[in-house]
Amino acid sequence: MGRVTERRRVVRIRNGVAGVRPDTLVAEEPLEIRLNGKPLAITMRTPGDDFALAVGFLVSEGVLAGASDVRAVTYCEGAAEDGTNTYNVVNVQLAAGVPVPDITLERNVYTTSSCGLCGKASLDAVRTATRFPAAGADPVRVCADVLCALPDRLRAAQKVFDRTGGLHAAGLFSAGGELLDLREDVGRHNAVDKIVGRALQAGGLPLAGSILLVSGRASFELAQKAVMAGIPILAAVSAPSSLAVDLALESGLTLVGFLRGPDMNIYAGEERITL
Numbered sequence: 415m416g417r418v419t420e421r422r423r424v425v426r427i428r429n430g431v432a433g434v435r436p437d438t439l440v441a442e443e444p445l446e447i448r449l450n451g452k453p454l455a456i457t458m459r460t461p462g463d464d465f466a467l468a469v470g471f472l473v474s475e476g477v478l479a480g481a482s483d484v485r486a487v488t489y490c491e492g493a494a495e496d497g498t499n500t501y502n503v504v505n506v507q508l509a510a511g512v513p514v515p516d517i518t519l520e521r522n523v524y525t526t527s528s529c530g531l532c533g534k535a536s537l538d539a540v541r542t543a544t545r546f547p548a549a550g551a552d553p554v555r556v557c558a559d560v561l562c563a564l565p566d567r568l569r570a571a572q573k574v575f576d577r578t579g580g581l582h583a584a585g586l587f588s589a590g591g592e593l594l595d596l597r598e599d600v601g602r603h604n605a606v607d608k609i610v611g612r613a614l615q616a617g618g619l620p621l622a623g624s625i626l627l628v629s630g631r632a633s634f635e636l637a638q639k640a641v642m643a644g645i646p647i648l649a650a651v652s653a654p655s656s657l658a659v660d661l662a663l664e665s666g667l668t669l670v671g672f673l674r675g676p677d678m679n680i681y682a683g684e685e686r687i688t689l
Contacts, residue, residue, distance in 0.1 A: 470611030479545035546620040546644035550666020620644020
């Protein structure tokens with residue numbers, strides 16, 4: 415299987431003096447996700463937790479709602495010239511009776527580490543109905559002081575970022591601020607899928623009463639992934655997009671941006687945040 419990091423030669427200039435040294439970089443490789451043997455999506459990701467990434471992605475697509483929906487997740491034979499497995503193709507086999515979505519060219523998805531999903535036919539195709547409609551009515555309340563402490567806890571747990579400086583992170587926290595899970599990846603959307611997928615595999619969906627914290631901004635895609643997993647609170651250290659705010663208001667998701675130090679902006683669901 416692929417490694418999370420790789421070493422590369424770099425010419426480093428410090429104070430006008432050049433020197434050659436090895437540098438640690440985060441690995442980035444494509445992962446093709448297949449559903450019942452048919453290609454569904456290709457994402458650029460950091461290798462690791464590939465099965466969780468695949469099933470987490472299918473939760474956000476409205477295909478899966480629980481571990482019982484999955485019969486098997488396996489690596490497919492890779493396309494290496496020497497015949498070895500590249501471990502870059504994962505097939506998710508649905509359990510008997512689970513509806514198979516209509517996989518058309520318009521529905522096929524390509525995701526990048528920078529912008530997330532691309533190529534969907536329209537916004538109507540993106541707005542997938544959640545299997546957990548009660549998520550918007552989740553009564554959880556979180557103290558603002560607890561929320562403000564989470565970015566430092568997330569950063570302290572980012573082990574690979576310390577070595578590479580090139581990874582995003584997603585952290586799942588309890589309402590009391592306990593770190594429940596953390597995943598790192600070149601793409602924020604992949605890190606979230608890995609968290610959601612691991613929860614599905616453990617029988618933990620919906621993720622009621624939890625907080626999802628992401629490094630960087632909060633896009634529509636990340637807001638949708640939170641809603642689809644039944645997560646009531648999404649927080650980001652940077653800004654949300656307008657469409658993410660719209661979705662939060664429509665779905666009952668609490669959306670927090672610019673969570674830095676003692677400060678934050680609450681864009682939706684402010685009733686869940688107590689001072």
